[in-house]
Amino acid sequence: MPWDRNQMAARAAEELEDGMYVNLGIGIPTLVANYVGDKEITLQSENGMLGMGPFPYEGEEDPDLINAGKQTITELPKTAYFDSAMSFGMIRGGKIAAAILGAMEVAENGDLANWMIPGKLVKGMGGAMDLVAGVGRVIVVMDHTNKHGDSKLLKACTLPLTGTGVVDRIITNFGVLDVVEGGLKIVELAEGVTEDELRAATEATIVN
Amino acid sequence: MKKVYGSAAEALDGLLRDDMLIAAGGFGLCGIPELLIDAIVESGVKDLTIASNNCGVDGFGLGKLLDTKQIKKMMSSYVGENAEFMRQYLSGELELEFNPQGTLAERMRAGGCGIPGFYTKTGVGTQIAEGKEVKQFGGEDYILEEGIFAELSIVKAWKADTSGNCVFRKTARNFNPPAAMCGKICVMEVEEIVEPGELDPDHIHLPGIFVHRIIKGEHEKRIEKVTTRSREDA
Numbered sequence: 435m436p437w438d439r440n441q442m443a444a445r446a447a448e449e450l451e452d453g454m455y456v457n458l459g460i461g462i463p464t465l466v467a468n469y470v471g472d473k474e475i476t477l478q479s480e481n482g483m484l485g486m487g488p489f490p491y492e493g494e495e496d497p498d499l500i501n502a503g504k505q506t507i508t509e510l511p512k513t514a515y516f517d518s519a520m521s522f523g524m525i526r527g528g529k530i531a532a533a534i535l536g537a538m539e540v541a542e543n544g545d546l547a548n549w550m551i552p553g554k555l556v557k558g559m560g561g562a563m564d565l566v567a568g569v570g571r572v573i574v575v576m577d578h579t580n581k582h583g584d585s586k587l588l589k590a591c592t593l594p595l596t597g598t599g600v601v602d603r604i605i606t607n608f609g610v611l612d613v614v615e616g617g618l619k620i621v622e623l624a625e626g627v628t629e630d631e632l633r634a635a636t637e638a639t640i641v642n
Numbered sequence: 643m644k645k646v647y648g649s650a651a652e653a654l655d656g657l658l659r660d661d662m663l664i665a666a667g668g669f670g671l672c673g674i675p676e677l678l679i680d681a682i683v684e685s686g687v688k689d690l691t692i693a694s695n696n697c698g699v700d701g702f703g704l705g706k707l708l709d710t711k712q713i714k715k716m717m718s719s720y721v722g723e724n725a726e727f728m729r730q731y732l733s734g735e736l737e738l739e740f741n742p743q744g745t746l747a748e749r750m751r752a753g754g755c756g757i758p759g760f761y762t763k764t765g766v767g768t769q770i771a772e773g774k775e776v777k778q779f780g781g782e783d784y785i786l787e788e789g790i791f792a793e794l795s796i797v798k799a800w801k802a803d804t805s806g807n808c809v810f811r812k813t814a815r816n817f818n819p820p821a822a823m824c825g826k827i828c829v830m831e832v833e834e835i836v837e838p839g840e841l842d843p844d845h846i847h848l849p850g851i852f853v854h855r856i857i858k859g860e861h862e863k864r865i866e867k868v869t870t871r872s873r874e875d876a
Contacts, residue, residue, distance in 0.1 A: 480743065481669045482816050492870040497672065497863035498800075498814040504670040504723075505869040515812055517819040517847075518669070518695070519751035522744025526762065545767075556740075557722030563770060564744030567763040598767030 754823025795825025
């Protein structure tokens with residue numbers, strides 16, 4: 435049985451170390467916050483906040499306090515607020531240790547596509563291009579294949595890129611792979627997934 | 643010189659013209675200059691280019707200026723929450739220049755600081771880099787992005803004193819300081835105006851030198867996505 439969304443998020447949380455400043459994307463990456471355990475992780479929200487707290491209780495929503503997904507959130511005792519230029523200063527400046535993001539495609543050289551599908555409605559890249567270019571480590575969490583069963587880990591991306599050679603590690607429902615010289619290297623298999631199954635579901639070159 | 647004006651329309655008097663570039667603060671519907679947007683709708687000025695991270699939602703925020711077809715071009719990072727935007731964009735009525743969010747913020751900040759261009763790694767090797775100068779620093783590629791010099795800035799703060807020193811509240815700060823800085827003239831709307839000395843000089847987020855006209859008003863502060871947790875989870 436491949437990992438489900440929560441198992442992927444839990445596996446991604448293992449990537450985080452005590453004291454890290456981290457930016458989580460929307461979707462499965464948001465769930466990672468539920469699995470950090472006792473580690474002190476400070477979440478950055480790129481609209482201008484470090485130390486993002488959980489959702490507010492009903493009736494305690496504050497319109498002046500939202501995350502980058504426009505959701506109402508809360509602050510913590512350690513929270514700091516700042517403007518968008520400073521927010522991306524800390525991203526571009528490499529101060530954020532890691533970003534955990536979703537993706538449509540990842541190529542074996544670390545290219546990432548996650549912002550547009552030509553011919554479909556284009557909403558924009560938001561802060562994704564800045565994040566992948568700036569943070570210390572880019573970890574992609576996504577399903578191994580798309581809804582047609584085709585590999586999302588490719589020899590080369592077909593969609594417009596968010597960044598080139600930016601991805602460090604990929605966590606899918608099949609396992610964990612690193613971007614290394616020459617292709618992707620299997621780091622770990624999801625419980626119940628065989629190496630043959632993972633290889634069969636992967637278009638990208640897998641190196642030993 | 644008196645900076646406090648009685649209404650948004652008075653504060654914008656003499657500053658609006660067709661075909662101008664306006665920088666607007668706000669992220670989604672958080673910290674947007676609601677009152678100044680309404681006054682621009684009323685003014686009927688058209689063919690505007692607006693630099694703003696988003697373009698409001700249907701019928702609220704900058705979305706109001708779409709409904710009246712006053713916007714010619716948007717410079718934004720994300721425009722996903724607006725059906726009228728997509729309709730005008732797909733029909734060719736509206737131009738759109740996508741900017742990565744941090745690049746947009748830095749273009750505003752740079753413009754406000756007299757910096758006409760800067761190099762960034764953001765967008766290297768992507769569509770965003772097309773037509774832009776690439777330069778190597780330390781063996782890595784960076785692209786040239788230009789500062790934004792707007793004719794007018796419209797922003798929202800929490801409190802300002804009558805000299806324009808101001809403070810923002812929580813994540814409503816977002817694009818407001820860089821947007822304020824990059825305009826030749828900055829008009830700011832606030833929830834409260836106080837006398838000089840009432841704000842701690844050490845706690846000013848944006849000094850009054852960047853703020854030329856101030857108005858006070860009531861804000862709807864609409865929430866885009868209400869998300870809560872139940873008390874049982876606590």
